[in-house]
Amino acid sequence: MQHDGSGRIAVQNLSKHFGPVAAVQNLSFTVEPGSVTGFLGPNGAGKTTTLRMLLGLVTPSSGVATINGRTHDQLGNPATVVGSVLENEGFHPKRSALNHLRVYAAAIGVPDRRAEEVLGLVGLSSAAHRRAGDFSLGMRQRLALATALLGNPQVLVLDEPANGLDPEGIVWLRNFLRAYAREGRTVLVSSHLLSEVEQTIDQVVIISAGMTRYFGSLEQLRQGQRSRVLVQPSDAGELVKALQENGITQLEPTQDGRVAVSGATVQQIGDIASKAGVALYGMQEERADLEQLFFQLTQGQYSAPQPQYGQPPQQGGWGGPPSGPQQQQQYPPNYQQQQPPPGHQQPGQQGGGWGGQG
Numbered sequence: 479m480q481h482d483g484s485g486r487i488a489v490q491n492l493s494k495h496f497g498p499v500a501a502v503q504n505l506s507f508t509v510e511p512g513s514v515t516g517f518l519g520p521n522g523a524g525k526t527t528t529l530r531m532l533l534g535l536v537t538p539s540s541g542v543a544t545i546n547g548r549t550h551d552q553l554g555n556p557a558t559v560v561g562s563v564l565e566n567e568g569f570h571p572k573r574s575a576l577n578h579l580r581v582y583a584a585a586i587g588v589p590d591r592r593a594e595e596v597l598g599l600v601g602l603s604s605a606a607h608r609r610a611g612d613f614s615l616g617m618r619q620r621l622a623l624a625t626a627l628l629g630n631p632q633v634l635v636l637d638e639p640a641n642g643l644d645p646e647g648i649v650w651l652r653n654f655l656r657a658y659a660r661e662g663r664t665v666l667v668s669s670h671l672l673s674e675v676e677q678t679i680d681q682v683v684i685i686s687a688g689m690t691r692y693f694g695s696l697e698q699l700r701q702g703q704r705s706r707v708l709v710q711p712s713d714a715g716e717l718v719k720a721l722q723e724n725g726i727t728q729l730e731p732t733q734d735g736r737v738a739v740s741g742a743t744v745q746q747i748g749d750i751a752s753k754a755g756v757a758l759y760g761m762q763e764e765r766a767d768l769e770q771l772f773f774q775l776t777q778g779q780y781s782a783p784q785p786q787y788g789q790p791p792q793q794g795g796w797g798g799p800p801s802g803p804q805q806q807q808q809y810p811p812n813y814q815q816q817q818p819p820p821g822h823q824q825p826g827q828q829g830g831g832w833g834g835q836g
């Protein structure tokens with residue numbers, strides 16, 4: 479069947495329920511060719527389920543996931559459009575790497591010589607005649623990637639590809655994926671660790687509890703990092719009151735007894751404290767790194783957010799009622815970017831993981 483050849487992945491209002499478990503809830507995002515997109519979320523966020531729906535392995539409860547404007551079953555010979563490596567894919571342990579690839583090459587109708595080519599692409603030529611059962615985890619991942627590449631696909635979907643790779647392997651994979659994307663192809667890489675893929679990806683889709691939390695460029699996410707000031711006052715209650723009276727309301731107690739103030743400069747805080755007669759014993763500016771931000775965006779899946787000042791006091795005024803764990807994160811508000819940046823205006827998409835094209 480014809481498809482539009484765009485290389486675009488589109489996920490639109492995708493949901494999947496397993497009995498009472500809402501694994502994926504109304505996810506929408508798009509992944510464009512020419513860049514590496516990270517598909518990020520904590521364990522159990524719904525990444526694998528989303529990727530499996532994209533790859534035609536799980537039927538959505540509602541919504542649709544397409545590649546080139548088509549669902550997986552409409553792609554004709556899918557291995558020539560999308561190569562994937564999903565978790566826990568096995569190889570016949572006694573078969574050599576080359577023979578494994580030849581079997582798959584025959585299955586998708588590509589010539590035998592392609593098996594040798596892809597072994598070279600993933601740096602496994604010297605192990606071509608070794609049994610896959612004797613491979614290390616890193617080598618098995620390379621072999622899975624080689625399998626995914628057999629059909630020379632326009633789209634590559636990898637589930638947690640860095641698992642089992644040594645540092646050298648991670649650098650190699652990073653360079654490989656970036657070069658692949660530079661050829662105008664689409665690369666979607668899932669991970670539960672932002673730090674693991676931060677240097678590889680340009681775009682990012684962040685999900686938590688089956689819902690989209692952020693979707694856009696990594697650069698934009700970086701620029702939006704919120705800084706805060708950690709203040710050690712003589713009287714926390716008085717300082718909080720004074721700041722709130724001056725319209726500064728993003729205040730949280732820290733575990734070490736300080737007050738974390740967002741949305742105000744050191745100078746503003748100092749001036750307000752001084753006018754209120756509150757002595758300050760120290761102020762420290764803290765800039766959230768990307769990993770902290772990722773955690774903030776996704777932590778609602780398992781734990782209640784940090785307590786905040788300002789709402790009906792509890793526990794001596796140190797704990798306002800947090801938003802519930804399943805709510806969209808409130809921090810920072812502009813990160814709930816359901817509106818993608820320019821070039822990402824299409825409704826929904828998602829991607830997959832390490833899935834050797836079977």
Ligand SMILES: Nc1ncnc2c1ncn2[C@@H]1O[C@H](COP(=O)(O)OP(=O)(O)OP(=O)(O)O)[C@@H](O)[C@H]1O
Binds near residue numbers: 500502519521
């Ligand atoms: N076949 C299934 N039957 C029942 N529940 C399932 C099934 N597959 C996934 N789930 C549930 O759906 C939710 C999302 O799981 P999923 O594997 O998609 O998350 P994930 O983000 O890929 O997590 P991880 O990083 O741990 O692989 C989890 O609560 C999981 O237990």
